[in-house]
Amino acid sequence: MTWLITGGAGYIGSHVVKAMVEGGEGVVVLDDLSTGRKERLPDSVSLEIGTVLDRALLDRVLREYSVTGIVHLAGKKQVAESVAKPLHYYRENVEGLRVLLAAAVDAEVGRFLFSSSASVYGMPDVDLVTEETPCNPMSPYGETKLAGEWLVSSTGTAHGMATASLRYFNVAGAASPELGDDGVFNLVPMVFERLTAGEAPRIFGSDYPTADGSCVRDYIHVEDIASAHVAAARRLTADPSASLTLNIGRGEGVSVAEMAALIQEVTDRRDPAPVVVARRPGDPARVVASADRIRTELGWAARHDVRAMVTSAWAGWLLRHPEARV
Numbered sequence: 001m002t003w004l005i006t007g008g009a010g011y012i013g014s015h016v017v018k019a020m021v022e023g024g025e026g027v028v029v030l031d032d033l034s035t036g037r038k039e040r041l042p043d044s045v046s047l048e049i050g051t052v053l054d055r056a057l058l059d060r061v062l063r064e065y066s067v068t069g070i071v072h073l074a075g076k077k078q079v080a081e082s083v084a085k086p087l088h089y090y091r092e093n094v095e096g097l098r099v100l101l102a103a104a105v106d107a108e109v110g111r112f113l114f115s116s117s118a119s120v121y122g123m124p125d126v127d128l129v130t131e132e133t134p135c136n137p138m139s140p141y142g143e144t145k146l147a148g149e150w151l152v153s154s155t156g157t158a159h160g161m162a163t164a165s166l167r168y169f170n171v172a173g174a175a176s177p178e179l180g181d182d183g184v185f186n187l188v189p190m191v192f193e194r195l196t197a198g199e200a201p202r203i204f205g206s207d208y209p210t211a212d213g214s215c216v217r218d219y220i221h222v223e224d225i226a227s228a229h230v231a232a233a234r235r236l237t238a239d240p241s242a243s244l245t246l247n248i249g250r251g252e253g254v255s256v257a258e259m260a261a262l263i264q265e266v267t268d269r270r271d272p273a274p275v276v277v278a279r280r281p282g283d284p285a286r287v288v289a290s291a292d293r294i295r296t297e298l299g300w301a302a303r304h305d306v307r308a309m310v311t312s313a314w315a316g317w318l319l320r321h322p323e324a325r326v
Helices: 011-022 055-064 079-084 086-106 140-159 187-196 222-238 256-267 292-298 306-320
Strands: 002-006 026-031 046-049 069-072 111-117 162-168 170-172 202-204 219-221 243-248 275-277
Touching (some): 002 011, 011 026, 011 222, 069 086, 069 222, 079 086, 079 140, 086 111, 086 140, 111 140, 140 162, 140 243, 162 222, 170 187, 170 222, 187 306, 219 222, 219 306, 222 243, 243 292
Parallel strands (some): 002 026, 002 069, 026 046, 111 162, 170 219, 202 275
């Protein structure tokens, strides 16, 4: 059995590849290397360079590697960019997925695992977000993820394909420094960047209806994200009728202020103290996952805590930013 992993040379994708290979699964990667890096991949894994919009390439790869399952992580992922370039995001994320699914149907691929996002929920006004919480995405990025879930589910139903959509919450950490996150778009690397420059970490708003007034989020280690993919892939193999939509989270909220304090402790950079700046438009007060369904369906639970996330992410940051060493 061979799994095609699209976007497998990226931050999350390379962790999924690592976990799948270590779990004994056959893997081939398709990545256009726009944000991915070839050196993230094990030498034993074949890399095909290209985009899911290239139907001829997809047909060849699915045929040559006798692909029996697909894990689809490729796509554009930045909320602010999606607001500025909605047509680009719909083309890459929705049309790209449509082309990939069409190729999968024609090649009689029986399993499809889609990487979705908690962004499909928008600004839920609940203590714990379950899979039944109404979806109201607040950006084109979130819209494309929700549309992708619909497309995957409908295709699976129509063509007898086992499917699962996994909704990530706030991903952090690294399995090793070499696999660390290159981007500076999420809280942890944003604080690293400020501390490296000798600047105060920023807390966007301190008047939310939370215990300390800052936003509360559910942080999940990227290794746990990867292990959830392995569990889901095995479920799709065992259950050809599966049609799953699952949160991937810890079910524990951590405030931005708490996370900033922990980062300063782990990095041993307690000065300068964080500063409060204006709220960012569209930031909900609290977004924390219910992880009950994934535990029931897959027997999966997160293993890493937030300290492990920050410590491993910092090791990756130091590898790429030696000037941050003291």
